[in-house]
Amino acid sequence: MNFLKQKKAKRYVIAGISILAIAVLAIVATSTLKAYANEDYWTVKIGKKTVAVFSSESSAKKVIKNVKNHYVVEGAEVQSIKCSPAMAVEKKTYRVSEAPKVSKVNDTVDYILSGTKKKTIYTVKSGDSAWGIAEKHGFTVRQLAEMNDTKDIATLFPGDELKLYETKPMVTVTTTQLLTSEKRIKYQTVTETSSEVLKNTTVIKQEGAYGKKQVTELVTCENGKIVHSEVQESKVLKPSKKKIIVKGTGILPAPPNGSTYQGDGQAVANYALKFVGNPYVYGGSSLTNGADCSGFVLAVYKHFGITMAHDAGVMRGYGKEVSLAEALPGDLVCHYGHVGIYIGGGMIVHAVNESMGIAVTGASYTGPVITVRRIVE
Incomplete structure (x- = not known):
């Protein structure tokens, strides 16, 4: 009986060893097959x-x-x-x-x-400049601008992000697309003249307004940049409105005693000062070739559309009288037989005499001031 049990146990051991061997061989075979799969x-x-x-x-x-x-x-x-x-x-x-x-x-x-796997992004800090960032990273400002062609590197703010790598696409993608978009129509600016507007004065008669149109274009791009565009259809959705500017040619007589015209006295004074150093010519009224005192004043005011007599005495009756203490640039400062244009600070510009020509002096240089006349307010 013991012999039979021992024999049976031996068979179990042999069977177990056989199964284990088969399993090992299967694993080895599978690994070998997988390695070559x-x-x-x-x-x-x-x-x-x-x-x-x-x-x-x-x-x-x-x-x-x-x-x-x-x-x-x-x-x-x-x-x-x-x-x-x-x-x-x-x-x-x-x-x-x-x-x-x-x-x-x-x-x-x-x-x-x-075209690159390694990309470096730089965040702008307070005090940074395009030149400083470029120098710090070994680029020129031009290279930095080319790397960031969608940004204005001249105006950087803290928090802005800049690319510090060159973009070189590995392919050129050429697209041809039919694009429909709305575009502005520019308005025309036209100039008219009118004697109803004072000389050297411009007024806007009509403000311009942009129009709108729908445009269909056949656009060819290389990597997003337009290389050719051809309009296929254009339709006006809203017409533009032209801007009309009126340039004055009107000449007014000098304002009568006690009245003034609307104007800019400082502009008169500034214009008169342009001719300092030009000659004095008795009876003349040319700002460049020569003028006497009243000829100088009438020529300056004529530029601004106001006519005056070539007579210093008559000029004493023009406009509104003010005191010398109240004088403003552009006012007439009148003496006996002489006249000049006030420029401020107690000074006048006038055609003095043949030796001085048109010059700037104190208001009382040629004698006592009789009256100060305001021509424009």
Whole structure:
């Protein structure tokens, strides 16, 4: 009986060892087969260069699709998209033991569009300048501007982000799209003349207004930059309104005693000062070739559309009388047989005499002031 039990136990041991051996052999065989097994991958190629590997064909095709569509404007009617060099998806088989690193779709698209995997972004700090940032990172200001062509690097503010890498797309994506957009219509500016407006005065008769039109264009771009555009259709939605400016040619007689005209006395004084140093000519009224005192005054005021007699005595009756203490630039300062134009600070500009010509002196240089006359308020 003991012999039978021992024999049976021995058979169990042998069977167990056999099962274990079979299991070990199965594991070894499986590992060996797996090491030599193959798996399919899909590569994205630009020309002959492989730029990424994917575990599915759909992912590889999505990269090409996203690169092409990156420069498509929303709402545009796409006519054609071409890449140069051409992009393609190619199936490739690898041993499991030599499986390649699989890329991500978005990372690959970004890499193809920018041409670089290492991107450095700099956040502008208080006190930074374009020159300082460029010098610190080994660039010229021009290179920094080219890297950030969508920003105005002349005006940087804290918190602005700048690219510190050069963008060189690996492909040139040429798109031809039919774009419809609304554009402004510029308004015309026309000038009219009127004797009802004082000389050297302009008034706006009508304000201009931009119009609006709908334009359909066939636009060809390379990596988003327009290289050719052709208008296919243009429709005015709102016409522009021209701006009308009226330039005065009107001449007014000198204001009678006790009244004034609307004007700018400082402008009169400033204009008169332009001719300081020009000659004195008795009986003359030329601001450049020569004038006497009243000829100088009438020529200056004529420029502003006001006529006067060539007579210093008559001028004493023009406009409104004010005191010398109240005098403002542009007022007439009258003496016996002489007249000048007040410029402020107790000074006048006038045609003094043949030796001095047109000059600036104190108001009482040629004698006591009889009266000060205000021609324009």
